[in-house]
Amino acid sequence: MAAMNFGFGINRPRVIDLDRNNLRKSDEILREMPELQTCIGCGACTALCTAGNLTSFNFRRVHTLVRRGEYEGAYEEMNKCMLCGKCRLACPRGINTRGVVMLIKRKLGDF
Amino acid sequence: MNRNWKEYQKEIADDRYYYARSCIRQNFFPGSEKAFLDIMRNDLGRDCFDDPLHTSCTGIGYHADIVPLDTIMAVVARQFALMGEAGYENFISSCITSFGIYTEILATWEEFPETEERARENLYKATGRTLVKPKNLSHTSDVVFHHREAIAARARHRLVNVLTGEPLRVVEHIGCHYAKIFPKSGVGGSEFPYVLAGMIESWGGECVDYPERRHCCGFGFRNYLVQANRGYSVANTQKKMESMAPYKPDFIVANCPGCAMFLDKWQYTIAEMEGTTYGENGHGIPVLTYEEMAGLVLGYDPWALGMQMHQVDVEPLLDKMGIEYDPAAKYLGMNGKYIGQPASAIVNCGSQDTIYNIKQ
Amino acid sequence: MARRVIIVGGGVAGIQTALTLSQRGIPTLLLERESELGGKLTGWHKLFPSFTPAHEVLDELRQRLNGSGVEVRTQCEVCHVERSGVTLASGERLAADAVVVTTGFTLFDARVKEEYGYGIYDNVYTTADIERMLNEGRVAMRDGSAPRRIAFLHCVGSRDEKVCQHHCSKVCCITGVKQAMELKEMFPEADVFNFYMDIRMFGPGYEEMYRDAQQRLNIHFVRGRISEASPTLDGRVQIKAEDTLTGRPLKMSVDMLILIIGMRSNASNAVFAADAGLQCQPSGFLAPRDLFLHNTESNVGGIFYAGAVTAPKNIGESLSEAVVAADRVTEYLKRA
Numbered sequence: 001m002a003a004m005n006f007g008f009g010i011n012r013p014r015v016i017d018l019d020r021n022n023l024r025k026s027d028e029i030l031r032e033m034p035e036l037q038t039c040i041g042c043g044a045c046t047a048l049c050t051a052g053n054l055t056s057f058n059f060r061r062v063h064t065l066v067r068r069g070e071y072e073g074a075y076e077e078m079n080k081c082m083l084c085g086k087c088r089l090a091c092p093r094g095i096n097t098r099g100v101v102m103l104i105k106r107k108l109g110d111f
Numbered sequence: 112m113n114r115n116w117k118e119y120q121k122e123i124a125d126d127r128y129y130y131a132r133s134c135i136r137q138n139f140f141p142g143s144e145k146a147f148l149d150i151m152r153n154d155l156g157r158d159c160f161d162d163p164l165h166t167s168c169t170g171i172g173y174h175a176d177i178v179p180l181d182t183i184m185a186v187v188a189r190q191f192a193l194m195g196e197a198g199y200e201n202f203i204s205s206c207i208t209s210f211g212i213y214t215e216i217l218a219t220w221e222e223f224p225e226t227e228e229r230a231r232e233n234l235y236k237a238t239g240r241t242l243v244k245p246k247n248l249s250h251t252s253d254v255v256f257h258h259r260e261a262i263a264a265r266a267r268h269r270l271v272n273v274l275t276g277e278p279l280r281v282v283e284h285i286g287c288h289y290a291k292i293f294p295k296s297g298v299g300g301s302e303f304p305y306v307l308a309g310m311i312e313s314w315g316g317e318c319v320d321y322p323e324r325r326h327c328c329g330f331g332f333r334n335y336l337v338q339a340n341r342g343y344s345v346a347n348t349q350k351k352m353e354s355m356a357p358y359k360p361d362f363i364v365a366n367c368p369g370c371a372m373f374l375d376k377w378q379y380t381i382a383e384m385e386g387t388t389y390g391e392n393g394h395g396i397p398v399l400t401y402e403e404m405a406g407l408v409l410g411y412d413p414w415a416l417g418m419q420m421h422q423v424d425v426e427p428l429l430d431k432m433g434i435e436y437d438p439a440a441k442y443l444g445m446n447g448k449y450i451g452q453p454a455s456a457i458v459n460c461g462s463q464d465t466i467y468n469i470k471q
Numbered sequence: 472m473a474r475r476v477i478i479v480g481g482g483v484a485g486i487q488t489a490l491t492l493s494q495r496g497i498p499t500l501l502l503e504r505e506s507e508l509g510g511k512l513t514g515w516h517k518l519f520p521s522f523t524p525a526h527e528v529l530d531e532l533r534q535r536l537n538g539s540g541v542e543v544r545t546q547c548e549v550c551h552v553e554r555s556g557v558t559l560a561s562g563e564r565l566a567a568d569a570v571v572v573t574t575g576f577t578l579f580d581a582r583v584k585e586e587y588g589y590g591i592y593d594n595v596y597t598t599a600d601i602e603r604m605l606n607e608g609r610v611a612m613r614d615g616s617a618p619r620r621i622a623f624l625h626c627v628g629s630r631d632e633k634v635c636q637h638h639c640s641k642v643c644c645i646t647g648v649k650q651a652m653e654l655k656e657m658f659p660e661a662d663v664f665n666f667y668m669d670i671r672m673f674g675p676g677y678e679e680m681y682r683d684a685q686q687r688l689n690i691h692f693v694r695g696r697i698s699e700a701s702p703t704l705d706g707r708v709q710i711k712a713e714d715t716l717t718g719r720p721l722k723m724s725v726d727m728l729i730l731i732i733g734m735r736s737n738a739s740n741a742v743f744a745a746d747a748g749l750q751c752q753p754s755g756f757l758a759p760r761d762l763f764l765h766n767t768e769s770n771v772g773g774i775f776y777a778g779a780v781t782a783p784k785n786i787g788e789s790l791s792e793a794v795v796a797a798d799r800v801t802e803y804l805k806r807a
Contacts, residue, residue: 004383007338011346016714018723023662030689037685040670041694041716064716067691093682302585322701322709357704 021069025107029066033103036063038093045087045097051080059087059097066104075108119300123257124201124247128159129194133206134167136368136400139375142417143402144205147251150405154265155258159203164193170208174332184230187216188242192234195243202245203254207367210250211288214296217248248296250289252366252401256298256306259313267410270316272361273433278317279361282396283307284351284374286367287327301325307364307401314408323354329377330369348377352396356389362397362428364404374398375422382457395423395458407434414440419450424459474568474804475500477557479549482510483786484778485573486532487793488800489541495801499541500565502557504548508533510575516605518786519642519649520676528786549574552743554773568807569773569800572743572757573793576734576779579628579636587627587730592702595728597627598643601650610657614706618661618726621654622710623647624697625667629733638754640733641783644671647731648684655688664691664725666712674785695721700728734783747771756782767796773807775800 030037043060051057057080066074078101087097128151132144151157169186172178190213194202204210220227231242255262270279285304290297299305302325308318329347334340351374355363365371375398382388382395390396398421399407406416413434418425419441429436444450476492478485481503489501507513509532515525536543551558556566581589581597589595593613596604604610612618625647629640647665655663670692672678684690695712703709708728714721736755744751750758750770759781760768767775777796778789 003385006341006380006384008340008342008345010349010381010384011342013346013350014719016717016719016721018721034686034689037689037691038682061717064714065719068714068717068721070717070719300585303591320702322703324701325699 016065016068016070018068023069025071026067026069029103029107033096033099035093035095036067036100039063039095040093042092044090044092048086048090050082050084050086055080057081059101063100063104066108071108075105078105078108119295119298119305121249121253121296121298122247123249123253123298124203125257126157126201127199128157128201128203128254129197129199129245130159130161130251131165131168131190131202131204131206131209132161133204133209133368134171135372136205139368139372139420140400140403140417141420142406142415143400146402146406146411146416147205147255149411150262150402150409151254151258154409155261157258160197160199162193162197165190168204168206168209168212170206170212171332173212174208175336176333181229181233183212184216184219184226185233185237187213188230188234189238189240191244192238192240192242194245195241200243200246201249202247203249203251205251205368207250207286207288208369210248210296211292213248214293217244218293220244250297250306250366252289252306252310253298255401255405256309259310262310262405262408263313266314266408268408268432268434270311270314270404270408270432272431274431278315279428279431280319280358281311281316282319282321282324282355282358282360282363283311284328284363284365284367284370285325286365286370289366307366310401310404311364314404319355319358319360321355321358323351326351326354328365328367328370328373330373335373344373345377345380348373349381352378352381352389355396359391360396361431362399362425364399364401366401368400371398371400379422379456379458386457388458388460390423390458391427393457393460394427397421397423397425397428399425399428407432412436414443422456422458474498474807475566476569476571476800476804477502477565477567478571478573479552479557480504480510480572480574480778480780481508481543481545482573482575482778482789483512483528483532484575484780484789484793484796485510485571486536487790488571488573488777488797489543490532490535490539491794491797492800493539493541495797497801497804500567501536501541501543502547502549502559502565503543503545506545508536508543508545511578512786514599514603514606516602517649517653519645520674520680522649522653549739550742551746552749552774553747554771569775569803571775571777571796571800572769572780573777573796574737574739574780576756576783577737579634579640579732579735581627581730581732583634584627584631584730586698587624587700587728588702588708589730592700592708593706594708594726595700595730597730597732598646598650599732601654601729605653610654612706612726616726617658618654619658620662620664620723620725621651621658621727621729622664622666622697622708622723622725623651623729623731624710625665625670625731626696627730627732628735630668636733636735636754638756638783639671641671641673642785643731643733644669645674645677645680647729648672648677648681648690650729650731651690652680652684652688655684655690661726662691663688664693664723666693666695666697666710668694668696674787693721697728734779737780740780747774749774752782754782756780765799767792767799773803775803 046060151159169178173183290301294301329344335344378395489499492499548560697712759766777793
C-alpha cells in the first residue's frame with residue numbers, strides 16, 4: 001500500500017551539512033592542488049568565462065561546492081568548460097584554473 | 112547554570128486580568144483556555160474576566176496579507192477599549208500570534224503617534240468606543256510563569272517519571288512571535304526564552320536544549336494556508352523533530368496555538384507520508400499546551416483538559432507521571448456522550464489497517 | 472625647571488610615550504590601573520604576523536623603563552582627567568603640565584552576543600581565551616580532549632549594529648588567521664574553518680600570512696557570518712552560516728567555536744571627555760584633533776593621546792604613535 005497523499009511533498013533541506021558530507025574527495029583535491037584554497041571568491045574567472053557567459057556554468061561556485069563536499073553534478077558542470085584558459089589569465093591568486101577543472105573531472109567522474 | 116535565561120525579566124501583572132482568547136485553540140486544544148481560567152480563578156483565586164464581546168484579533172488574516180494594517184489596528188483598539196469599559200488594565204492574550212500583534216501595534220503607536228490617532232478615530236467612528244491602552248500586556252504563559260511557584264506548591268503530580276524518579280525530559284517551543292519581534296517582550300528574551308523553561312524547572316522537569324530549539328515550527332501563516340506550500344511548512348517541523356529525537360524527550364510543550372497544533376499534527380503527516388516517527392516505541396512525541404501541563408500538575412482529569420483531541424496519544428506520558436485516567440472515558444464528552452474516535456494512525460502505533468506496514 | 476607629564480595607562484603606548492619623554496629629560500609619571508604594566512599585551516601569546524612572543528616586546532620595554540628614570544605607579548586608577556592633572560580613584564590629585572591618555576580599549580564581552588552561547592555552552596571560546604590557553608601551553612576542549620574540528624568566527628562585536636559597534640576593530644582578522652595557524656600547527660589532523668564577512672589584511676605581511684594559512688595549512692575560509700550556535704548531544708557546538716559564495720545555508724558541528732572578539736571603546740572615555748571637554752567619536756573612541764597632522768593631540772591643549780584610545784590599532788602603530796605623542800608634548804611644553 002502506498003503512503004498517504006496529502007497533495008504536497010516534504011521539502012528537502014537545502015543546507016550544506018558538513019557533518020553528513022563526505023569530504024574525502026574534497027581533501028584529495030585540495031591535497032593535490034593546495035592553491036585552490038587561496039581562492040578569494042572574486043569571480044574574475046567567472047566574469048570572463050566563455051562557457052559561463054552562455055550557459056549556467058559557474059566555475060567559482062562549482063569548485064566552492066566541491067570543496068564543501070557537494071559533488072553531485074560537478075563533473076557534468078565542469079564538462080561545460082571549453083578549457084580556453086582565459087580564467088587562468090585573470091585569477092589574481094594565480095590558481096591553475098584549467099588544472100582545477102581537469103582535477104575535479106578526474107576525481108569526480110563517478111559522481 | 113544558564114544566567115542569560117534569567118537576565119530579561121518583564122513585568123507581569125499579578126491579578127485582575129482581561130482575558131483575550133485565541134480564535135483557533137478551542138478547536139485544536141479545546142480544554143486549554145478553560146483550564147487556564149479554572150486554574151486562575153479556582154486554584155489561585157485570581158480575577159480573570161472572560162468578555163463575550165471580544166473578537167479574534169484578525170492576526171492570521173493580517174499575516175496572510177488579507178487584513179490591512181488600519182483594520183487590524185481598529186480591531187485591536189476595540190479589544191483594548193472593551194478592557195477599559197470592563198474596568199481592567201491588565202490585558203492578557205491566550206495566543207502568541209495575537210500577543211505579537213498587540214505588542215507590535217503598541218510599539219507602532221509609540222513610535223508613530225499619528226497611527227494611534229488614526230486608530231483611535233477609526234474606532235470611535237466605527238463603534239463609538241474610546242481607546243484605552245493597557246497598563247500591562249502579557250501572554251497567558253507569562254501569567255502561568257508568574258504563578259509557577261504557587262502552582263508548584265499545589266502540585267498533585269510533578270514532571271517526574273514515577274517509575275524511575277528521574278525528571279521528565281521536556282522540549283519547550285516558544286513560537287516566533289513571542290519574543291523574536293521584540294526580545295524584551297518575552298521572559299528570557301529571544302535566544303534563551305525562560306517562560307516555559309521556568310515552569311518546567313519549577314514543576315520538576317528538565318529542559319532539553321537541542322540544536323534546532325529556536326527554529327520555527329513552520330506554520331508561517333500563508334505558507335501553510337496554501338496547500339502547495341505545505342511541504343515547506345512540514346519540513347520545518349521535520350527539521351525540529353530530527354534534531355530533538357536523539358534526546359528522547361518525554362513530551363513537547365508549546366507556547367503558541369499554531370506551534371502546538373503543527374508540532375502535533377505534522378508528526379501524523381510525516382508518519383503517514385514517510386513512515387517516520389520520533390518518539391518511544393515507534394510512537395509520536397506527545398505535544399502539550401502549557402495550560403495542559405499546568406492542569407496535569409494540578410491534578411486535572413486529562414480528558415477534562417481535552418487531551419483526547421491530540422493527534423499523538425498522551426497516555427504514555429500520563430503513565431510516566433503516574434496520573435490515573437479512565438481509558439474507556441477518553442472519547443466520552445461532557446455528558447458522557449460518545450464523541451467519536453479517530454482512525455488508527457502510525458504515530459499512535461495503532462492497527463495497520465489503512466496504512467502500509469512500516470513497523471515490521 | 473622641567474615640567475611634569477602624567478601618562479594615564481601603562482600599556483605599550485603609555486610605556487613608549489614615557490620612555491621617549493624621559494629620554495628628552497622630561498619628568499614623567501606613568502599611572503597604571505593594574506598591578507603590573509603591559510596592558511592587553513600581558514595576556515597575549517604571540518604577535519602577528521611574525522609570531523614574535525608578546526613577552527619579548529614587553530620584556531624589552533620594561534627593561535628600558537627600569538633604567539629610564541620614569542616614575543611608575545601601579546594600581547592607580549585615574550577617575551578624572553584635566554589639562555592640569557588627574558584625580559585618582561583614591562581621591563588623590565596629581566598635578567601635571569601635560570597629560571597623555573593612553574588607556575587603550577576594552578575587549579568586547581562575547582556574552583552580549585547571546586546567540587553564540589559564550590559562557591553558556593562548553594567549548595565556545597574567545598580569542599583572548601585562546602591566547603591564555605596558548606600561554607599555559609595547553610589548548611583543549613572542556614573535557615580535555617584534542618579538537619578535531621575548529622571554527623573561528625570573525626567580527627564578534629565589530630561591524631555589528633545590534634551591539635552598537637559599527638566600527639571595524641581592524642586587528643581581529645589577522646588575529647583570527649594567526650590563531651587558526653597556531654591551532655592547525657598544534658593539531659595537524661584537525662579541520663580549521665574561518666567564517667568571515669570580509670578579510671581585511673591591512674598590514675605588511677598580513678596578506679602573505681593569510682595566503683600561507685590557506686595554501687600551506689589548508690585552513691578553510693567560508694564567507695558567511697555564523698548566526699547561531701547550539702549545543703549538540705555530545706557536548707559539541709552546532710553552527711549555522713550561509714556559504715555566501717555558493718548561496719546555500721551551511722551547518723556543521725565543531726569541537727571548538729572560537730569567537731574573534733573586537734575592540735570596544737572604554738567606558739572611561741566618556742567620563743574623561745565630560746571632565747575635560749574632550750571630543751568622542753560616534754564609536755566612543757576619543758577623537759584626535761585631526762587624522763593627519765594632529766593625530767596625537769586632543770581638541771584641548773595639554774591633553775594628548777597615543778595608541779588604541781583613539782581607534783583600534785596594532786602594537787606597532789601604537790608604539791609609533793607614542794613617539795609622535797611624546798614629540799608633540801615636548802613641543803607643547805616648550806611653547807607653554
